Amino acid sequence: MKFELKAKDLQSKARAATIKTDHGVIETPIFMPVGTVASVKGVHQRELKQDINPDIILGNTYHLYLRPQTPILEQAGGIHKFMNWDRNILTDSGGYQVYSLSSNRKIKEEGVKFKSHIDGSYHTFTPENVMEIQRSIGADIIMAFDECTPYPCEYNYAKRSMHMTHRWLDRCISHLKKTPLKYDYNQAFFPIVQGSTYKDLRKQSAEYIANTGAVGNAIGGLSVGEPAEEMYAMTEVVCEVLPEDKPRYLMGVGTPINILENIALGIDMFDCVMPTRNARNGMLFTAHGTVNIKNLKWANDFSPVDAMGITFVDTDYSKAYLRHLFSVNERLGAQIATIHNLGFYLWLVREARKHILAGDFRVWKDMMVKQMDKRL
Structure with a gap:
């Protein structure tokens, strides 16, 4: 994956750039329509391409793992062929869905055991098998497995969770090196900054993530109920740390106003179901x-x-x-x-x-x- 800055705004931190992958060029800032289960709800791929015309869309590991399941996606030749989409796709690792299943999951150092919202069956996500699942799905950009903390969140919990997310990240990186590509194109890996709404934790997490040297970086755990001002404050702290020569992805954000304000803070990529x-x-x-x-x-x-x-x-x-x-x-x-x-x-x-x-x-x-x- 190649990232190239084209321009910076002199009165803010906004940037225009391009991201090049094997499935084409993404011009940033970009919004990624959410296609959770390999479908943007209610929209044909023809309409998506011709009228909405995004450079990239988003799918979700948790939902695609449950349905149609990875063997079907592998038989189809990956998610692009399965859904007839020849442009870029990013997959979220399922961390947010695990967060939203708070009454039906248990988080341990090994990973997360959760109960399917479909049939009540039990499954376990670990950093290792989430990397394998995303290899099978075949998105162009894949995400680290993390824990998304709720809002409000006590400082000590946020700190413990952040350190576990960092340990999980190390396991993701290690396992990904051992897990070969399934299809004839490359995949880019993004780690995720956590730390709730605590500036010191956000800064510490951003430094840890930046030091991995990944080709792009994401910010998670925001837009989960906190006031917009706190979201902007955390984004600003993190963008001051994350490298300028890598794309920055703010996960799950947000309203049109949220998007413009975060572009002004240095964010390049967005997704949201809103x-x-x-x-x-x-x-x-x-x-x-x-x-x-x-x-x-x-x-x-x-x-x-x-x-x-x-x-x-x-x-x-x-x-x-x-x-x-x-x-x-x-x-x-x-x-x-x-x-x-x-x-x-x-x-x-x-x-x-x-x-x-x-x-x-x-x-x-x-x-x-x-x-x-x-x-x-």
């Missing part, structure tokens, strides 16, 4: 604020869903029609809203890139944050 999940509930993100399309005020509004939108749904359908689809529980409504939201997120990060390259990112970002912080 655009798709909120779409299924009738919430649309736009450059001028958030729209609840279920509101009665849109019942006779025949203007386009988003006149400024980049996807076909934005001008093919009206707000009145989209509201009608939601009111009668027609699945097409959720599909239209999903395509719109993902298109908007990709437009947002690409506009950010343009303004970084043009040298006026900070002014544009401040204007956009003010515009988007509205309920329409």
Whole structure:
């Protein structure tokens, strides 16, 4: 994997760069649509490529391990062939899903024993077998196995968890060296910074992760309920430590405003279920604020869903029609809203890139944050 910085903003820490893998070039800042189970919910791959057009999407080790299971993915020739996606894919290691299964898992030094949310069967994830599973899945970028701490989190727990995540990281790196590639392309490995919302722990973890010399680095354990100001403070601490010549990935973040503010702090890569999940509930993100399309005020509004939108749904359908689809529980409504939201997120990060390259990112970002912080 090759990372190349193209420009830096003079009034913030924002950067524009490219990441090159065997499946193509990723222009950053980038938002990765979440395709948890080898599918971005409600979106055909054709629509994903032609209208939303991301350079990279995200899958999840925990879910793909349970269904369709790694033997099926290996028989298909890896996740790209299985889902007919010829661009980049990143897989989360399952650490966040283990965190979300707090009532159905036990964490020990060896790894995590958890109960499947599907059939109640028991499984164990260790740093070693998570590396093997991600080899079988075949994503271009794979993640270290870590523990994601909850918020709030006591200092001593956060510290113990961070040190265990570091020990797990060492085991991931050691085992990955012994585990050959399954397919005819390379995989890049990213470790994950933890430390909850404690600056000293975040700094210590970032230093440990930076010293591994990995080709890219991730920041986990944020966007789990903490105030946005704390998220930004932790991101700033970590970005001051992580090397400038490697991509920085902030996991699970966030709202459009969160994304712009974290780009300004030096983050390159993002993922979040928010655009798709909120779409299924009738919430649309736009450059001028958030729209609840279920509101009665849109019942006779025949203007386009988003006149400024980049996807076909934005001008093919009206707000009145989209509201009608939601009111009668027609699945097409959720599909239209999903395509719109993902298109908007990709437009947002690409506009950010343009303004970084043009040298006026900070002014544009401040204007956009003010515009988007509205309920329409």
